[in-house]
Amino acid sequence: MTTTVPAVFAFHEFAGVAEAVADHVVHAQNHALAKGSKDGKLSSSNNLNGEKDVSRVSSTRSVSNVSKDKKGKKEKEVRFKIALSGGSLIQVLHEGLLKRDDVQWGKWDIYFADERLVPFESDESNLGQAKRKIFDLVDVEKYGKPRVFHINEKLISDPQECADNYEKVLIKGFAGRDSVKLPMFDLLLLGCAPDGHIASLFPNFQENLREKLAWVIPVEKAPSGPSNRISLTIPVICHSHRVTFVVEGATKAPVVKTIMERPEKGLPSSIVNEGAAGRVSWFVDDDALTDVFVTKKKYKFCCDA
Structure with a gap:
């Protein structure tokens, strides 16, 4: 493995991480929903690291809710497709996103990078x-209601069936009647645990x-936390248009040090840093970068609310 170095943005405290991550998410949202040119390509714009970026061709990229093809037929509604993990990341998004007035929640398709196979009312879900x-705190009358795609709670006793079912959800959301090798999220948000695991x-x-x-x-029989889970795979994570890690706290510093300085150890984050090179960003507090x-x-803030 080479020493691919991602963009690392560091902040003195948690509040700074939350504020910047929220801006980063809104920028990705705006880019995904941006007006396309006649040939379906998005115009050039600044990417999340402040560099010029020209996005891929996609029939779901349009300034309006519903775009039309050359024959005037309605195409798919424009949506911002994002995948989330759990843990402290959820609190970061709570702190950063809910106070903004430029989050177009009604145009979001939200998936999960992983899920613990526990009842939804569990604190571990x-x-x-x-x-x-x-989700329950979003003013849906003002901002619209996001579409949330989750596992089938009735299948949590069978990890394989649950994984297969969620894969079908992804196929319906990203492929439909077309054939695609992998889904491509506009943004995939991940944390990183002290033991080095990402998603599950x-x-x-x-x-x-x-x-x-x-x-x-x-x-099945995960080394920590709930025993049974489902997870997106490394190829899916690396295929995302943007991959963002959000890590805070001194307890994460040893694993971050290994990820950044010893990529040959092959930790999951290091594999993603390499596999999605040029599309990976890390938002961390100073404590997580100790030594x-x-x-x-x-x-550089792009979308101040």
């Missing part, structure tokens, strides 16, 4: 946590990091 701390992909655990074909996999040798960038 990513959906449950996101619902209580974010654990270091040196089973063969999960080597999965090449499936979009969603079952994770970590890495070049920090100053985040």
